[in-house]
Amino acid sequence: MLFASLGIPMVICLIAFFWIVTMLLTGIGTLSWEYLTTSALQGGIFEMIIGTIYLFLGAAGIAAPVGVLAAVYLVEYAPSGRLTRIIDQAINNLAGVPSIVIGLFGFTLFGRQLGLGISLAAGWLTLALMILPIVIRGSEEAIRMVPTSFKEAALALGATKWEAIRLTTLLAAAPGIVTSVVLGIARVAGETAAILFTSCVIITRGLPKSPLEPVMALAFNMYIKIVARGEPAQNVFGIALVLFFIVVLFAIFAITLRTYYRRKQPWLR
């Protein structure tokens, strides 16, 4: 009975996983070094790869410091009370907002109100909203797992509260924090709906020269190719494979980082 309840879902997941991978691999024929490094104007996907990377790196660059500071505030400074509970709930809710809604929000606030238009910057801000709850929750957990004895030792030596947090707790929580940022990146790397009308266009002339210019992105271009152009399926699967590869790479990177840093957290022994 136990085997059935554990085994059947596992088998289903494995089947689904392999089916997806097999589909993706049908596109492998379209991939070549030239394809990856040639401009879209000449039939390659170079700008899409770089555009995707620009998007998620910039979004992480915004979400990471904001998220970490928010987590520090929530764990170390926030008074227990109604306002804090509301903030807490709001973070949970933000994580549950459908990405298309976030995209619409980004389009309205960043694109129109702030005048950023369809641009890399608008994409950064919009995607940052999606990464934020992941970084906040992950950092909170990492910070809570650090023994309070470190902070207490620092305080007893005459450190200010912020010094004690910065020089002991945050340093010790750094591995967990970094992991949460990487997981946030994995979440948005393939995001389409949020960048649909905040930052992407079908084709650009070369790479964006400033954050106010629009970009091309892998996920967006997959969407365009399927819906608008009626191109052969292999092409799309090829792009999907590249995107899949980037995301998997980040996931592996996250796991490796975590394993490496576990060794450097001797108080967990």
Added chain:
Amino acid sequence: MIGNVKIDIKNLNVWFEDNHVLKDMTLAIKENAVTAVMGPSGCGKTTLIRAINRMNEVIKGSRTSGEIYIGGHNIYDSDTNVYELRRKVGMVFQKPNPLPKSIFENIAFGPKIHNMASGKRRDDIVENSLKEAALWDEVKDRLHDNAFDLSGGQQQRLCIARALAVKPEIILMDEPCSALDPAATAKIEQLIRTLAENYTVIIVTHNMQQASRVSDFTVFLYLGKVIEYDITKDIFEHPKNELTEKYITGEFG
């Protein structure tokens, strides 16, 4: 009792939420001596020493009234620099709490945050503090090893060295040996006796033998009040208060 007063405690009250832990306590701690603080669990020993470096404030819901004079200045005055106070009044905790850094960085942490020295002078401070804490010989060849690689007794001596590195005047110790084995305990007791030459030491302990080995004066607390305060030898041999006598003979602990 002869000797200068280093810490003058007057009408000290400490509450944690509704719990009145220290009740109108008045006490004068002598300079360059080891004073043991004893009493049954919950009598306020830890709260008392944490009042001296204002570490009770770190706990949510704590309230303090009264005065503690060190060097003629009330540390609870609004113009007191609490960070400077905690430099002058060092603390060693019950369970050794090294920072997750190397041995060197642990000792150098205090001087760093107080901008006390850099470069060679900081190296000297680290070396001298480790020597003062009788740990130098054991770690001099591995200063950059992680502090958690040390044994429990070594970690505690590291914590003592770390407190000494910022040149305190007073050292507070909260049952520093309770998590250690007898051999490590003996080393630290020996260390405490030598520290008294240059510092004022207050040690909370449950162990009466330890108190008589290590301390010059003993304070006996019960339910947040000072019951008796005298030269250690006299308290153990001729206790004046019935409660003290009961505690010493083990009628309650």
